[in-house]
Amino acid sequence: MQLNRERQRKIRNMLHRSCPKEGTPELELWERNQQSSPLLRLPPELRNRIYELVLDVGQINVRFKKWEHRQRTRNGQRYYETIEGGFWCLILDREQNPWRAPKGAYPPAARGMTLLSPVCRQLYHETVLLPFRLNAWSFESLHVMDRYVLKEKRLPKPHRRAIRLLYAQTVLPAAMEKYFGGLEVVVLDTGLTMVKKPVEISSEDGDRKVVAWDVCSREWK
Secondary structure (H helix, E strand, C coil), X not given: CCCCHHHHHHHHHXXXXXXXXXXXXXXXXXXXXXXXXXXXXXXXXXXXXXHHHHHCCCEEEEEEECCEEEEEEECCEEEEEEECCEEEEEEXXXXXXXXXXXXXXXXXXXXXXXXXXXXXXXXXXXXXXXXXXXXXXXXXXXXXXHHHHHHCCCCCHHHHHCCCEEEECCCCCHHHHHHXXXXXXXXXXXXXXEEEEEXXXXXXXXXXXXXXXXXXXXXXX
């Protein structure tokens, strides 16, 4: 049965947020995997360290390629060849400026960010957000970011809110910043670095915390 995108998103969120209920076949399988898998038998601290070594790749740069229709000729007959397009990503060095990287210098990443998440429910539960939390994220352009994040909503809420470090060409609009939700550091093309910092403010209504951004600069590689 083919699931639409909204149904797929709900299933992913359910798998991430909840553990199997008592007395269900899913819980029996969960416990069986814990007993039979050498990886799942390791202490959580060791598993987390392994996940970090595998999934911390540096910087994930999201790009978009247009679909192409090229005219070809074979045996005197003309036809059109369709070259598939869509979103894809490059793996860059964490300190690399993604907008000044030589085009074609980096091969595209293999399909999918990790082969761990689809293995079983527990591995999905433990690893699905790590590529977003551990790596810097960047987009080919503001248009690509807007289309990927806001218009097509390619990132479910838990995934986009797991992103801590984002490289952006300009200061994010308030709507985009709010939509990500969990950003801690935003680095601009110029090297200007914005670090989120909670600030306590005293008022007649009592102390309250607000968010401010400290600004510093950095050098790209």
